[in-house]
Amino acid sequence: MTIEKRRQREIEEMKELILSAASSIISDEGLDGLSIRKIAKKIEYSPSIIYHYFNDKEEILNNVMQRGYKKIVSAVSSKELAGTSPEERLVKMTKNYIMAALKVPDEFIAAQLSKSEEALKHTSSLFKGASKVKPALYSLYQCLQDIYKNTHMDEDSIELTAQVIAVSTLGLIIKIMVEKDIGEEQRNRLIDFYSEDIVLRIVNGSRSSNK
Amino acid sequence: MTIEKRRQREIEEMKELILSAASSIISDEGLDGLSIRKIAKKIEYSPSIIYHYFNDKEEILNNVMQRGYKKIVSAVSSKELAGTSPEERLVKMTKNYIMAALKVPDEFIAAQLSKSEEALKHTSSLFKGASKVKPALYSLYQCLQDIYKNTHMDEDSIELTAQVIAVSTLGLIIKIMVEKDIGEEQRNRLIDFYSEDIVLRIVNGSRSSNK
Amino acid sequence: MTIEKRRQREIEEMKELILSAASSIISDEGLDGLSIRKIAKKIEYSPSIIYHYFNDKEEILNNVMQRGYKKIVSAVSSKELAGTSPEERLVKMTKNYIMAALKVPDEFIAAQLSKSEEALKHTSSLFKGASKVKPALYSLYQCLQDIYKNTHMDEDSIELTAQVIAVSTLGLIIKIMVEKDIGEEQRNRLIDFYSEDIVLRIVNGSRSSNK
Amino acid sequence: MTIEKRRQREIEEMKELILSAASSIISDEGLDGLSIRKIAKKIEYSPSIIYHYFNDKEEILNNVMQRGYKKIVSAVSSKELAGTSPEERLVKMTKNYIMAALKVPDEFIAAQLSKSEEALKHTSSLFKGASKVKPALYSLYQCLQDIYKNTHMDEDSIELTAQVIAVSTLGLIIKIMVEKDIGEEQRNRLIDFYSEDIVLRIVNGSRSSNK
DNA sequence: TATGAATGAGCGTTCATTCAT
DNA sequence: CATGAATGAACGCTCATTCAT
Numbered sequence: 001m002t003i004e005k006r007r008q009r010e011i012e013e014m015k016e017l018i019l020s021a022a023s024s025i026i027s028d029e030g031l032d033g034l035s036i037r038k039i040a041k042k043i044e045y046s047p048s049i050i051y052h053y054f055n056d057k058e059e060i061l062n063n064v065m066q067r068g069y070k071k072i073v074s075a076v077s078s079k080e081l082a083g084t085s086p087e088e089r090l091v092k093m094t095k096n097y098i099m100a101a102l103k104v105p106d107e108f109i110a111a112q113l114s115k116s117e118e119a120l121k122h123t124s125s126l127f128k129g130a131s132k133v134k135p136a137l138y139s140l141y142q143c144l145q146d147i148y149k150n151t152h153m154d155e156d157s158i159e160l161t162a163q164v165i166a167v168s169t170l171g172l173i174i175k176i177m178v179e180k181d182i183g184e185e186q187r188n189r190l191i192d193f194y195s196e197d198i199v200l201r202i203v204n205g206s207r208s209s210n211k
Numbered sequence: 212m213t214i215e216k217r218r219q220r221e222i223e224e225m226k227e228l229i230l231s232a233a234s235s236i237i238s239d240e241g242l243d244g245l246s247i248r249k250i251a252k253k254i255e256y257s258p259s260i261i262y263h264y265f266n267d268k269e270e271i272l273n274n275v276m277q278r279g280y281k282k283i284v285s286a287v288s289s290k291e292l293a294g295t296s297p298e299e300r301l302v303k304m305t306k307n308y309i310m311a312a313l314k315v316p317d318e319f320i321a322a323q324l325s326k327s328e329e330a331l332k333h334t335s336s337l338f339k340g341a342s343k344v345k346p347a348l349y350s351l352y353q354c355l356q357d358i359y360k361n362t363h364m365d366e367d368s369i370e371l372t373a374q375v376i377a378v379s380t381l382g383l384i385i386k387i388m389v390e391k392d393i394g395e396e397q398r399n400r401l402i403d404f405y406s407e408d409i410v411l412r413i414v415n416g417s418r419s420s421n422k
Numbered sequence: 423m424t425i426e427k428r429r430q431r432e433i434e435e436m437k438e439l440i441l442s443a444a445s446s447i448i449s450d451e452g453l454d455g456l457s458i459r460k461i462a463k464k465i466e467y468s469p470s471i472i473y474h475y476f477n478d479k480e481e482i483l484n485n486v487m488q489r490g491y492k493k494i495v496s497a498v499s500s501k502e503l504a505g506t507s508p509e510e511r512l513v514k515m516t517k518n519y520i521m522a523a524l525k526v527p528d529e530f531i532a533a534q535l536s537k538s539e540e541a542l543k544h545t546s547s548l549f550k551g552a553s554k555v556k557p558a559l560y561s562l563y564q565c566l567q568d569i570y571k572n573t574h575m576d577e578d579s580i581e582l583t584a585q586v587i588a589v590s591t592l593g594l595i596i597k598i599m600v601e602k603d604i605g606e607e608q609r610n611r612l613i614d615f616y617s618e619d620i621v622l623r624i625v626n627g628s629r630s631s632n633k
Numbered sequence: 634m635t636i637e638k639r640r641q642r643e644i645e646e647m648k649e650l651i652l653s654a655a656s657s658i659i660s661d662e663g664l665d666g667l668s669i670r671k672i673a674k675k676i677e678y679s680p681s682i683i684y685h686y687f688n689d690k691e692e693i694l695n696n697v698m699q700r701g702y703k704k705i706v707s708a709v710s711s712k713e714l715a716g717t718s719p720e721e722r723l724v725k726m727t728k729n730y731i732m733a734a735l736k737v738p739d740e741f742i743a744a745q746l747s748k749s750e751e752a753l754k755h756t757s758s759l760f761k762g763a764s765k766v767k768p769a770l771y772s773l774y775q776c777l778q779d780i781y782k783n784t785h786m787d788e789d790s791i792e793l794t795a796q797v798i799a800v801s802t803l804g805l806i807i808k809i810m811v812e813k814d815i816g817e818e819q820r821n822r823l824i825d826f827y828s829e830d831i832v833l834r835i836v837n838g839s840r841s842s843n844k
Numbered sequence: 845t846a847t848g849a850a851t852g853a854g855c856g857t858t859c860a861t862t863c864a865t
Numbered sequence: 866c867a868t869g870a871a872t873g874a875a876c877g878c879t880c881a882t883t884c885a886t
Contacts, residue, residue: 032243036860046868048862057860113324115389126390128397160404164383168409171382172375175337178326182337190337193371198379201416202409218848225849247877257851259879268877454665458881468847470883479881535746537811548808548815548823582826586805590831593804594797600748601759608761615793620801620835627834640869647870669856679872681858690856 015053015063017043022064026106034061061110062118068107069122075100077139086146087200093143094165094195097136098173105177112170125166131159137166147203165202169194226264226274228254233275238317242324245272272321273329279318280333286311288350297357298411304354305376305406308347309384316388323381336377342370348377358414376413380405437475437485439465444486448528456483483532484540490529491544497522499561508568509622515565516587516617519558520595527599534592547588553581559588569625587624591616648686648696650676655697660739664746667694694743695751701740702755708733709769719779720833726776727798727828730769731806738810745803758799764792770799780836798835802827 021042025034036057040047054060075096081089101108112123125134131141140162148158172194176187232253236245247268251258265271286307295303312319323334336345342352351373359369383405387398443464447456458479462469476482497518503511523530533541547556553563562584570580594616598609654675658667669690673680687693708729717725734741745756758767764774774795781791805827809820 035858037858047860048869049867051861052866109324113320113385113389115391120390124390124393126386126393126397126401160400161409163401164405164409167382167386168379169382170386171378171380171384173382174324174385175378175381178324179331179335179337180326182335186337186339190371190374194375198372198375198413201413205412205416221849246875248875258877259852260850262878263849457879459879469881470848471846473882474845531746535742535807535811537813542812546812546815548812548819550819582823583831585823586827586831589804589808590801591804592808593800593802595804596746596807597759597800597803600746601753601757602748604757604759608759612759612793612796616797620794620797623835623838624831627838643870668854670854680856681873682871684857685870 011053018050018053018060019063019067022060023067023104023107026064026110027104031106031110058116062116064107065111065114065119066122068104069111071104072097072100072108073136076136086143087203090140090143090147090199090203091195093139094169094199095191097169098176098191098195101173102176109174109177112174126163128159131162137162140166144203161202165199168198168202222264229261229264229271230274230278233271234278234315234317237275237321242272242321247271269327269329272325272327275318276322276325276330277333279315280322282315283308283311283319284347287347297354298414301351301354301358301410301414302406304350305380305410306402308380309387309402309406312384313387320385320388323385337374339370342373348373351377355414372413376410379409379413433475440472440475440482441485441489444482445489445526445529448486448532449526453528453532480538484538486529487533487536487541488544490526491533493526494519494522494530495558498558508565509625512562512565512569512621512625513617515561516591516621517613519591520598520613520617523595524598531596531599534596548585550581553584559584562588566625583624587621590620590624644686651683651686651693652696652700655693656700656737656739659697659743664694664743669693691749691751694747694749697740698744698747698752699755701737702744704737705730705733705741706769710772719776720836723773723776723780723832723836724828726772727802727832728824730802731809731824731828734806735809742807742810745807759796761792764795770795773799777836794835798832801831801835 018039021039022034025038025042029038034057036047036050039060040050050060054063076093078096081092084092111119114120114123124130125137131137141158144158144162172190176182176190229250232250233245236249236253240249245268247261248258250271251261261271265274287304289307291303322330325331325334335341336348342348352369355369355373383401387393387401440461443461444456447460447464451460456479458469458472461482462472472482476485498515500518503514506514534545536542536545546552547559553559563580566580566584594612598604598612604612651672654672655667658671658675667690669683670680672693673683683693687696709726711729713725744752747753747756757763758770764770774791777791777795805823809815809823815823
């Protein structure tokens with residue numbers, strides 16, 4: 001049993017090794033720069049051994065994207081947010097999301113733009129009811145519920161708002177990644193303006209526009 | 212003379228053929244899936260002939276992206292918008308933008324996600340002053356100016372707002388393209404909600420939040 | 423008749439145009455740099471037209487080599503040599519040969535190293551009797567005959583000497599071409615030393631060594 | 634251990650296989666005729682496997698050239714030459730050089746005609762001081778020093794003479810290789826005449842001509 | 845006479861993957 | 866568990882050459 005367990009653990013460690021090597025290659029050379037050989041060289045094993053732990057390159061990619069995705073999700077639903085006003089939480093969450101994504105830009109973009117079923121299992125968020133089953137979206141949804149709790153805003157509208165905020169933020173993230181040369185100052189201006197101002201306009205504006 | 216013209220037309224047709232084949236490959240397999248050989252196979256010509264019409268792969272890519280980009284720009288600054296209230300124009304413009312982009316999803320995504328200098332020459336919009344030199348962004352900027360003309364909103368804030376609206380809309384477009392299976396009804400709900408409600412919240416919300 | 427002749431002349435002119443374009447390309451980019459397309463571009467005609475004047479690339483190459491070869495031959499048997507002592511003529515001839523070859527290095531090497539029958543028809547010089555039928559070698563042979571005219575040196579030995587001088591000079595030329603970076607001074611030292619000293623040693627040394 | 638060794642040996646064998654295939658292709662079609670794919674076809678392996686043994690085409694070329702060069706150098710400085718008169722040694726050395734080169738014509742020509750830095754590192758011999766640092770040339774230089782030891786011949790002149798003898802011999806070798814059909818008898822006549830007669834004229838002739 | 849469209853072969857190279865050991 | 870040999874497909878690109886017009 002214990003021997004069995006150790007083996008299991010070793011396998012997990014090796015998978016981790018492979019995945020983080022893959023991550024770092026993607027981060028250095030972009031998605032297309034990733035190759036089995038490069039992973040092998042980085043972990044100082046032969047290319048073939050990788051096939052003991054993953055069926056093919058795509059499986060590795062899916063795992064890398066999942067890891068990236070999880071980092072983002074945990075950033076969004078971070079504990080540090082508890083105990084503050086919902087508006088403050090919303091701003092914080094948005095900023096956390098943006099920052100976490102910008103730390104793993106290629107994995108993030110790859111995941112968010114992949115049309116593969118595997119990826120969509122994690123990233124899809126526009127379907128009706130998504131706010132109930134998608135962890136990151138759910139955090140956002142709860143936040144909005146708090147904000148709107150004394151209004152008669154219906155569930156559907158809250159979900160729609162959450163979804164729209166999510167995709168808007170994604171748009172900002174993607175553009176910042178693509179326009180890599182805008183400079184740190186302008187980047188921060190945009191991020192601050194978006195998360196501290198625009199997002200609040202979206203949630204508060206509803207009181208007037210959604211009469 | 213006419214023979215000269217016919218030849219010219221045939222060249223244009225062939226270029227079109229190549230470009231639309233490229234578009235469709237990008238749509239099916241992503242930007243990296245595009246290869247000269249695949250284009251050749253799709254148009255049922257030999258790979259070498261492609262080099263009669265384009266200097267290299269990059270030129271093809273740039274052309275694909277420009278095609279997409281141009282359709283979008285003209286959609287945004289369409290004439291039909293004249294003579295209505297700025298808010299109405301804003302809603303219309305947003306919707307036009309989304310619809311136009313969804314009509315050429317491959318070129319559009321390719322253009323918007325390319326980090327090549329050629330592409331960025333057209334698509335970059337986050338830098339300071341972009342609203343003055345980027346046609347599509349300028350249309351948006353003018354619209355906001357009209358809306359804010361009786362307030363003391365400063366130029367910089369208007370530009371930031373325009374930029375943020377642009378990237379938000381982009382986020383929605385991309386997500387709708389990627390999550391290709393959400394169904395028409397939900398897609399329309401999102402688009403309508405975003406362009407008729409959210410965008411107005413963003414511009415109107417400023418009056419209260421930007422004290 | 424005259425129209426026939428003019429056409430003939432135009433054909434020759436076009437051939438010349440093609441060949442000199444080829445020459446210049448070889449001179450700029452080496453033998454491998456030569457391509458039909460480049461010739462076409464240089465003469466501002468379409469590639470296909472070249473095939474009206476030459477059957478294929480090889481025929482062009484052969485012609486280029488011949489032209490180069492002829493320049494060399496005429497350099498060796500230049501008129502300016504008349505009326506001087508045979509030794510002086512020998513030195514002059516050798517130097518002329520070297521200088522002429524260095525002016526068209528790539529064509530010259532290509533010709534001299536080609537094992538094709540076409541090329542060998544012009545360049546072969548080692549076979550018995552070559553000094554009688556090869557113009558350049560014959561010039562050299564005559565010179566040696568003059569030098570040896572008061573000795574009982576037999577024809578065969580004179581031919582051998584001529585052949586050996588020819589190949590030796592070739593060796594020097596080739597090496598100078600290959601070692602392109604030895605500098606002008608050293609190059610001139612070698613050429614002068616070889617043609618003014620070594621060659622004379624070869625012809626004069628025979629009096630003692632060939633007892 | 635032994636298994637390790639066997640593997641090592643197999644690698645060497647495969648490298649040899651590749652190199653000799655390359656040699657033979659160069660011999661048949663010239664330096665430019667060499668291609669990875671042709672090597673692969675000749676050894677009946679896939680092209681890709683070649684990259685397990687060599688990094689790229691250039692590495693193969695360099696190896697081919699070095700192989701040829703090494704054989705020659707060792708022939709020139711063969712032990713058997715010790716204990717004889719310097720003139721005899723000179724003649725022997727010359728003949729050894731010619732014979733060794735004719736045994737590996739392809740590699741030899743490839744090496745001697747290559748303008749690549751790698752090749753020139755080995756083959757360059759015309760620069761001032763070359764006789765001190767180039768092994769084969771140094772052997773020749775020492776031989777000449779012995780011959781001239783009782784004269785007031787200066788170092789520079791000895792070096793020049795050595796260099797000129799080297800390039801002359803090269804010229805003979807190349808021409809014999811190119812004119813592959815002159816027949817054995819004539820070939821031997823030329824080689825004998827050159828090494829037993831001409832070379833001695835060159836070194837002895839200096840006494841009279843270099844007054 | 846001259847063109848330009850078109851082909852097919854070839855280039856060096858990289859890759860994911862398989863398999864015997 | 867791990868290796869290294871090996872393959873076959875694909876990549877962007879260039880070329881000599883042909884052919885209908």
